[in-house]
Amino acid sequence: MSEGSQASTRTILVFGSQGQVATSLREAILPAGWTVRTAGRAEGDIAVRRDVDRIVAASGAAVVINAAAYTAVDRAESEPEAAIAVNRDGASHVAEACAHAGAPLIHLSTDYVFDGRAVGHAYREDDPIAPVSVYGASKAEGDQAVRDAAPRHAIVRTAWVYSPHGQNFVKTMLRLGRERPELGIVADQHGCPTAAAxxxxxxxxxAVRMVEPGAGSDLYGTFHFSGTGPTTWYGFAQEIFRLAARHGHPAPLLRPIATTDYPTPAARPANSVLDCGRLHAVYGIAAPAWQDSLAPCVARLCETLVEPVT
Structure with a gap:
C-alpha cells in the first residue's frame, strides 16, 4: 500500500472485540478506503476512562462504534455494579472521548430499555422507556450518558441478536437439539430476530454517511434496527430446526410454553418488536426478512456440527 493510499484510509474503531457485532464487523465487506479496527480488553478496559481516551486518540478513527456491553442479562441481577461499569460508565467514557476527538459515535443499544407491555404496536424511538431488569436499566443509563456527552451520536437499538459467533439463541437451540428429544420454548414473547451480520x-x-460532505443533523439521534417481521421464541426455534433439517441436523419435538413456565432471574420484555421506520427514512437502511438472514447462519453452524466419518 502506498503512502498516499494509507493517508486516505478511514478507520472505524469498534469497542467490544469479542462480541457478535464486533466479530461480524471484522467480517464485513467494507467500501474502498475503509478499515475496521476492534479494541478489546487486551487493549484496555472500557470502564477505565484513561484507557478509552488513549485508544480513541491513538486510533485516528473517522467514526467510533461502541459495541461493548455487559450482556449477561440474568447474572446482572446479582452483580449490578459490573453491568453499570460497562454499560453506563463505559458508554460515557467512549462518548466523552469521541466528543474530545471530534469523531461521530454509533452506540449499540437494546430493546430491553422498554418494559415490553405495549400491545398492538412496535416500539418507536420516542416511546417512553421503562426497563424491567438491571441489564435494561444499565443500558438505558448508558444511552443517556451518550446523549449528554457526544453531540454527534447515533444510538441504535436492536433485539434478539444471533450469529455463528458467541452465545445466542440459534447456537443454543442447535446444541440442545442434539442433546434432547423434546424442547419447551417460550411462545408468549414477541420480537424480531436480528442477524449480527x-x-x-x-x-x-x-458510518460512511456520517462523514460524507454536507452530512446533516438528521443522521444523529436514536434509531431502531432489527430483522423484518415479528415472531416468538417458539416460532424462531421452529424455523431454526426447519432450516437445520436440510443439513441433516436432528429436529426435536418443540412444545410451546409460557414465560411463567420458564422463570429467569431477570424479567424479559413480552413485546420486543421495534419500529425501524426512522432508520429507513433517514439512511435508506432496512433489514431483510429475518428468515432470509437466518438461513446462511444456520447453514454455517451446521457445517461446524457435522461429526467426522470414522
Missing part, C-alpha cells in the same frame, strides 16, 4: 452492514453504512 445485518447489524454490521447497517453500522458500516451509517
Amino acid at each position: 445485518d447489524i454490521a452492514g447497517a453500522l458500516v453504512a451509517m
Whole structure:
C-alpha cells in the first residue's frame, strides 16, 4: 500500500472485540478506503476512562462504534455494579472521548430499555422507556450518558441478536437439539430476530454517511434496527430446526410454553418488536426478512456440527 493510499484510509474503531457485532464487523465487506479496527480488553478496559481516551486518540478513527456491553442479562441481577461499569460508565467514557476527538459515535443499544407491555404496536424511538431488569436499566443509563456527552451520536437499538459467533439463541437451540428429544420454548414473547451480520452492514453504512460532505443533523439521534417481521421464541426455534433439517441436523419435538413456565432471574420484555421506520427514512437502511438472514447462519453452524466419518 502506498503512502498516499494509507493517508486516505478511514478507520472505524469498534469497542467490544469479542462480541457478535464486533466479530461480524471484522467480517464485513467494507467500501474502498475503509478499515475496521476492534479494541478489546487486551487493549484496555472500557470502564477505565484513561484507557478509552488513549485508544480513541491513538486510533485516528473517522467514526467510533461502541459495541461493548455487559450482556449477561440474568447474572446482572446479582452483580449490578459490573453491568453499570460497562454499560453506563463505559458508554460515557467512549462518548466523552469521541466528543474530545471530534469523531461521530454509533452506540449499540437494546430493546430491553422498554418494559415490553405495549400491545398492538412496535416500539418507536420516542416511546417512553421503562426497563424491567438491571441489564435494561444499565443500558438505558448508558444511552443517556451518550446523549449528554457526544453531540454527534447515533444510538441504535436492536433485539434478539444471533450469529455463528458467541452465545445466542440459534447456537443454543442447535446444541440442545442434539442433546434432547423434546424442547419447551417460550411462545408468549414477541420480537424480531436480528442477524449480527445485518447489524454490521447497517453500522458500516451509517458510518460512511456520517462523514460524507454536507452530512446533516438528521443522521444523529436514536434509531431502531432489527430483522423484518415479528415472531416468538417458539416460532424462531421452529424455523431454526426447519432450516437445520436440510443439513441433516436432528429436529426435536418443540412444545410451546409460557414465560411463567420458564422463570429467569431477570424479567424479559413480552413485546420486543421495534419500529425501524426512522432508520429507513433517514439512511435508506432496512433489514431483510429475518428468515432470509437466518438461513446462511444456520447453514454455517451446521457445517461446524457435522461429526467426522470414522
